[in-house]
Amino acid sequence: xxxxxxxxxxxxxxxxxxxxxxxxxxxxxxxxxxxxxxxxxxxxxxxxxxxxxxxxxxxxxxxxxxxxxxxxxxxxxxxxxxxxxxxxxxxxxxxxxxxxxxxxxxxxxxxxxxxxxxxxxxxxxxxxxxxxxxxxxxxxxxxxxxxxxxxxxxxxxxxxxxxxxxxxxxxxxxxxxxxxxxxxxxxxxxxxxxxxxxxxxxxxxxxxxxxxxxxxxxxxxxxxxxxxxxxxxxxxxxxxxxxxxxxxxxxxxxxxxxxxxxxxxxxxxxxxxxxxxxxxxxxx
Amino acid sequence: xxxxxxxxxxxxxxxxxxxxxxxxxxxxxxxxxxxxxxxxxxxxxxxxxxxxxxxxxxxxxxxxxxxxxxxxxxxxxxxxxxxxxxxxxxxxxxxxxxxxxxxxxxxxxxxxxxxxxxxxxxxxxxxxxxxxxxxxxxxxxxxxxxxxxxxxxxxxxxxxxxxxxxxxxxxxxxxxxxxxxxxxxxxxxxxxxxxxxxxxxxxxxxxxxxxxxxxxxxxxxxxxxxxxxxxxxxxxxxxxxxxxxxxxxxxxxxxxxxxxxxxxxxxxxxxxxxxxxxxxxxxx
Numbered sequence: 316x317x318x319x320x321x322x323x324x325x326x327x328x329x330x331x332x333x334x335x336x337x338x339x340x341x342x343x344x345x346x347x348x349x350x351x352x353x354x355x356x357x358x359x360x361x362x363x364x365x366x367x368x369x370x371x372x373x374x375x376x377x378x379x380x381x382x383x384x385x386x387x388x389x390x391x392x393x394x395x396x397x398x399x400x401x402x403x404x405x406x407x408x409x410x411x412x413x414x415x416x417x418x419x420x421x422x423x424x425x426x427x428x429x430x431x432x433x434x435x436x437x438x439x440x441x442x443x444x445x446x447x448x449x450x451x452x453x454x455x456x457x458x459x460x461x462x463x464x465x466x467x468x469x470x471x472x473x474x475x476x477x478x479x480x481x482x483x484x485x486x487x488x489x490x491x492x493x494x495x496x497x498x499x500x501x502x503x504x505x506x507x508x509x510x511x512x513x514x515x516x517x518x519x520x521x522x523x524x525x526x527x528x529x530x531x532x533x534x535x536x537x538x539x540x541x542x543x544x545x546x547x548x549x550x551x552x553x554x555x556x557x558x559x560x561x562x563x564x565x566x567x568x569x570x571x572x573x574x575x576x577x578x579x580x581x582x583x584x585x586x587x588x589x590x591x592x593x594x595x596x597x598x599x
Numbered sequence: 600x601x602x603x604x605x606x607x608x609x610x611x612x613x614x615x616x617x618x619x620x621x622x623x624x625x626x627x628x629x630x631x632x633x634x635x636x637x638x639x640x641x642x643x644x645x646x647x648x649x650x651x652x653x654x655x656x657x658x659x660x661x662x663x664x665x666x667x668x669x670x671x672x673x674x675x676x677x678x679x680x681x682x683x684x685x686x687x688x689x690x691x692x693x694x695x696x697x698x699x700x701x702x703x704x705x706x707x708x709x710x711x712x713x714x715x716x717x718x719x720x721x722x723x724x725x726x727x728x729x730x731x732x733x734x735x736x737x738x739x740x741x742x743x744x745x746x747x748x749x750x751x752x753x754x755x756x757x758x759x760x761x762x763x764x765x766x767x768x769x770x771x772x773x774x775x776x777x778x779x780x781x782x783x784x785x786x787x788x789x790x791x792x793x794x795x796x797x798x799x800x801x802x803x804x805x806x807x808x809x810x811x812x813x814x815x816x817x818x819x820x821x822x823x824x825x826x827x828x829x830x831x832x833x834x835x836x837x838x839x840x841x842x843x844x845x846x847x848x849x850x851x852x853x854x855x856x857x858x859x860x861x862x863x864x865x866x867x868x869x870x871x872x873x874x875x876x877x878x879x880x881x882x883x
Binding site for chain 1: 723724725726742743745772782783785786787789790791792793794796797798799801802803804806807809810811812813814815816817818819820821822823824825826828829832833836837839840842843844845846847849851853854857858860864865867868869870871872874875876878879881882
C-alpha cells in the first residue's frame with residue numbers, strides 16, 4: 316500500500332495545525348520562520364486557545380474561516396486521547412500528516428490500519444508551561460525528534476516529515492513504536508508519575524516552606540498539564556508499570572541501606588552520582 | 600550552664616574554617632566580602648582541597664601554618680559523620696562554633712551535652728557541584744538558614760551566629776532539631792533517595808540517550824557528593840523511611856490509576872500540578 320512517488324508540492328505551502336498549544340504552536344512558529352510553510356491554518360477545540368494563537372501570529376487563519384479545503388501538511392498536536400481520530404480525518408485533506416504525541420503504540424493501535432501518509436512523531440522538547448503563549452520558535456533547535464513509521468507508512472511521507480523537523484533544527488531518529496514507548500516510559504513517564512506521587516505526599520504534609528533548589532528541580536515536571544499527562548500515563552501504563560515495580564524494589568532496598576549505613580549505601584549513591592555526571596558530560 | 604554575657608570581640612576577627620568545600624568555602628568568601636571576618640584560617644583532611652582553598656583565596660592560611668591558637672568563630676563544614684568530633688574540638692579554641700550539616704538531631708545526640716557555644720545550623724543552599732572550586736560568595740543571598748539551638752546553647756551564641764548569616768544575606772529561622780529533620784527528610788532527603796534509586800533503574804536499562812529536560816532536572820540532585828549524601832541519608836534514615844513508605848503507597852495506587860485511566864488519575868495529576876504551580880507562585 317506504499318508508494319515511492321512523492322506527490323508534487325511547491326512552496327508556498329500551507330500547514331493545517333490541529334491543536335495550538337506549546338508543541339503545536341512552537342512547530343508552526345518555527346516552520347514559518349524557516350520557510351517550510353508560508354501559511355498556517357489552525358483549529359483548536361478550546362476557543363480561547365485558538366483566539367490567542369491567531370493574536371500571537373501562530374496561525375494566519377482559523378480553519379473555519381479559511382478558504383482551503385486541502386493542505387500540504389497537517390500537524391496533530393492534541394492530547395494523546397484525541398490524536399487517532401484527528402489523524403484519520405486529516406489524512407483525507409492533507410498530503411502528509413504527523414502527530415507529536417509522547418506515546419506512539421496506543422495511537423497506532425487505535426488507527427488499526429494507519430493511513431500511508433501518516434508519520435508518527437515525538438519531539439523530545441517541552442516545558443512545564445503550556446498553551447499558545449508558551450510557544451517558542453526555538454523549541455526544537457538541537458532537540459531529538461523520534462519518528463516511528465508504521466508498517467503502512469509510505470517512505471516518501473517519512474522523508475517529507477523528516478525534512479520539516481530538520482528544517483526547524485531537530486535531529487531525527489527512527490525507532491519502532493514499542494522501542495520508543497519503552498524508552499520514554501523510563502526516561503520521561505516514570506519520572507512524571509514519581510513527581511506526581513511525591514507532590515501528593517508533600518500536599519498531605521502541608522507545607523513546602525524552606526524547600527530549596529533540589530526540590531524545585533526534582534518536582535518541576537509535576538507542574539505539567541493534567542490532561543496531557545493523564546493521557547500519556549494511561550496510554551503507556553504497561554511499560555511504565557514494569558519500570559515502576561523495579562523502582563519500588565530499588566526504593567525499598569535503598570531505604571534499608573540508609574538505615575544500615577556503610578559501604579553498600581555509599582556504593583549505590585556513588586554509582587548514581589557517577590552515572591548522572593556522565594549524563595551531563597555527554598550533553599556538554 | 601548558659602550565660603547572657605557576650606564575650607568581648609572586636610574586629611579584626613578570625614574564622615576557623617573546618618572543611619573547605621562548597622558550603623564552607625562559600626561561607627568564608629561571603630563572610631569576608633561582608634566584613635564579618637578579616638582573616639580565615641582553614642583545615643581540611645583532603646590536602647588537595649586545602650591547597651585549592653588557599654590558592655582560590657578562600658582561606659588566608661592553613662591552620663597548621665597559622666600563629667593563632669584561638670579563633671573568634673569556627674565554621675564546621677565537613678560531612679555529617681565528622682561534625683560532632685569537630686564541634687567538640689573547636690568549642691575549646693573558638694568563641695562560638697556552628698556547623699552547616701543537613702541533619703541536626705544525629706549530631707546533637709552524638710555530642711550528648713552539646714557545648715554552650717555551639718549553634719547547630721543548616722543553610723538551605725547548595726548545588727550538585729562540590730569542592731572549593733564550586734564556592735560562591737553569593738550562595739546564601741536570600742536563602743534560608745535554619746538554626747536549631749539545643750537545650751544547652753547560650754542565647755548570646757545564637758545571636759552571634761545569626762549575625763554572621765544575616766551579614767551574608769540569609770534569612771534565619773529557628774526550629775527544634777526534630778522539626779527540622781522531619782521537614783528536610785521530606786523536602787530534600789527523600790527526593791535525593793528517589794533520584795538515586797531512579798538512576799539505578801536507568802543504569803540497568805543501559806542508556807539515557809534521548810532524555811530531555813524533564814529527566815535532566817528530575818535527576819540533577821543525584822549527581823551530589825556520595826560521602827555527603829551517605830551521611831545525610833543514614834543520619835536521617837528514620838524520618839526518611841516514614842515518608843518513603845508513604846511515597847511507595849502513593850506510587851502503587853498511582854500506577855493502578857494509570858492503568859485504569861479516568862477521573863481519579865486526572866484528579867491526582869491536576870492536584871500535583873496545582874500544588875507545584877503554587878510553589879512557583881510563592882517563590883516569585
